[in-house]
Amino acid sequence: xxxxxxxxxxxxxxxxxxxxxxxxxxxxxxxxxxxxxxxxxxxxxxxxxxxxxxxxxxxxxxxxxxxxxxxxxxxxxxxxxxxxxxxxxxxxxxxxxxxxxxxxxxxxxxxxxxxxxxxxxxxxxxxxxxxxxxxxxxxxxxxxxxxxxxxxxxxxxxxxxxxxxxxxxxxxxxxxxxxxxxxxxxxxxxxxxxxxxxxxxxxxxxxxxxxxxxxxxxxxxxxxxxxxxxxxxxxxxxxxxxxxxxxxxxxxxxxxxxxxxxxxxxxxxxxxxxxxxxxxxxxxxxxxxxxxxxxxxxxxxxxxxxxxxxxxxxxxxxxxxxxxxxxxxxxxxxxxxxxxxxxxxxxxxxxxxxxxxxxxxxxxxxxxxxxxxxxxxxxxxxxxxxxxxxxxxxxxxxxxxxxxxxxxxxxxxxxxxxxxxxxxxxxxxxxxx
Ligand code: LLP
Numbered sequence: 001x002x003x004x005x006x007x008x009x010x011x012x013x014x015x016x017x018x019x020x021x022x023x024x025x026x027x028x029x030x031x032x033x034x035x036x037x038x039x040x041x042x043x044x045x046x047x048x049x050x051x052x053x054x055x056x057x058x059x060x061x062x063x064x065x066x067x068x069x070x071x072x073x074x075x076x077x078x079x080x081x082x083x084x085x086x087x088x089x090x091x092x093x094x095x096x097x098x099x100x101x102x103x104x105x106x107x108x109x110x111x112x113x114x115x116x117x118x119x120x121x122x123x124x125x126x127x128x129x130x131x132x133x134x135x136x137x138x139x140x141x142x143x144x145x146x147x148x149x150x151x152x153x154x155x156x157x158x159x160x161x162x163x164x165x166x167x168x169x170x171x172x173x174x175x176x177x178x179x180x181x182x183x184x185x186x187x188x189x190x191x192x193x194x195x196x197x198x199x200x201x202x203x204x205x206x207x208x209x210x211x212x213x214x215x216x217x218x219x220x221x222x223x224x225x226x227x228x229x230x231x232x233x234x235x236x237x238x239x240x241x242x243x244x245x246x247x248x249x250x251x252x253x254x255x256x257x258x259x260x261x262x263x264x265x266x267x268x269x270x271x272x273x274x275x276x277x278x279x280x281x282x283x284x285x286x287x288x289x290x291x292x293x294x295x296x297x298x299x300x301x302x303x304x305x306x307x308x309x310x311x312x313x314x315x316x317x318x319x320x321x322x323x324x325x326x327x328x329x330x331x332x333x334x335x336x337x338x339x340x341x342x343x344x345x346x347x348x349x350x351x352x353x354x355x356x357x358x359x360x361x362x363x364x365x366x367x368x369x370x371x372x373x374x375x376x377x378x379x380x381x382x383x384x385x386x387x388x389x390x391x392x393x394x395x396x397x398x399x400x401x402x403x404x405x406x407x408x409x410x411x412x413x414x415x416x417x418x419x420x421x422x423x424x425x426x427x428x429x430x431x432x433x
Pocket of ligand 1: 067252294297
């Protein structure tokens with residue numbers, strides 16, 4: 001008989017959720033709640049799926065640069081290093097974390113639409129593989145800094161391809177109203193390429209484009225690649241420049257709720273590879289090395305947040321509120337984006353989920369974490385599990401209401417290890433004067 005599973009995690013005979021072979025209730029007891037738990041085996045498998053999908057489908061070289069913004073700690077940087085992926089960082093803090101984990105500089109891509117002088121200097125000093133440049137002004141600033149340091153900066157230019165994708169649809173427009181990248185239509189992108197080629201301390205290797213996040217419609221990638229190549233064709237005819245590297249950003253969607261069916265990584269790799277193969281053939285453009293920057297689709301579904309249920313409040317009119325010991329500060333996504341998640345009572349997984357309620361957090365706001373969900377009948381002391389919280393939860397956490405941020409652990413083969421210590425009340429005073 002097959003063991004029961006829920007969202008890809010197994011459920012023990014005692015009805016308890018297990019993550020990485022560890023009993024979720026015991027994890028909550030040992031490490032306290034709220035707690036970010038990562039299934040390390042699943043995380044590593046996601047990394048391998050990406051590498052494998054592009055190795056099988058794309059006939060030239062490919063690099064998978066994990067987008068650190070989704071979730072980065074020293075342990076995560078080390079895991080990404082071990083899995084042979086590259087790393088996309090977008091701030092001094094993410095770069096510093098990578099450097100502290102001795103992440104190879106030759107596999108780091110540095111983003112950011114407002115890189116400071118300090119960030120550029122740090123990136124050049126460490127020798128990051130590529131800096132992704134967001135505007136001509138930034139290009140000139142980088143050239144100046146590189147010249148001062150006696151270095152040549154290796155860069156991509158980020159262009160705005162005129163495609164904006166949202167989960168199930170995309171829009172195609174020549175005039176995107178966005179702060180990111182350099183517009184093609186207005187001629188600014190071509191001008192920036194020409195400047196980059198002329199600047200002494202700049203080495204322009206390729207072009208970068210990113211069309212959004214939580215994307216389900218693979219056609220939007222196809223359209224983006226077509227728009228990028230229309231630009232590359234123009235660049236080639238006006239400057240003779242042919243690029244050997246192209247970076248198509250991240251954005252592949254994941255499953256947050258039962259109704260969602262995101263495309264597989266293999267399908268994503270197939271669409272990108274097929275489109276590139278066709279276009280490069282049609283335009284007689286040599287197949288470039290490609291880079292993709294997945295964040296969410298590597299880490300989100302490998303993460304589960306555990307809370308303790310403290311109160312179950314029935315309000316006149318019949319609605320029930322289940323109050324947990326976390327909220328806005330460890331997961332701001334419901335408040336920010338109206339994000340929905342799958343939730344369950346981790347110690348009652350074999351009971352029917354027929355208790356309608358809204359799960360709320362402990363903050364001085366409405367703090368509705370999970371609205372109108374059905375869970376197993378909750379009681380004080382039960383452990384609540386929230387699925388697909390691996391991406392943009394820890395990385396977007398705050399100390400609102402001066403709550404210390406939760407701990408994070410990795411679980412694999414029945415063993416759990418702490419990767420981020422829970423903040424203490426003392427930690428909250430560390431920077432106060
Ligand atoms: N590359 C670039 C240039 C990006 O801006 C992003 C995400 C990624 C890669 C990774 O995208 P992913 O594969 O994770 O979708 N805080 C929001 C998500 C913001 C994403 C920003 N850029 C959220 O919680 O949904």
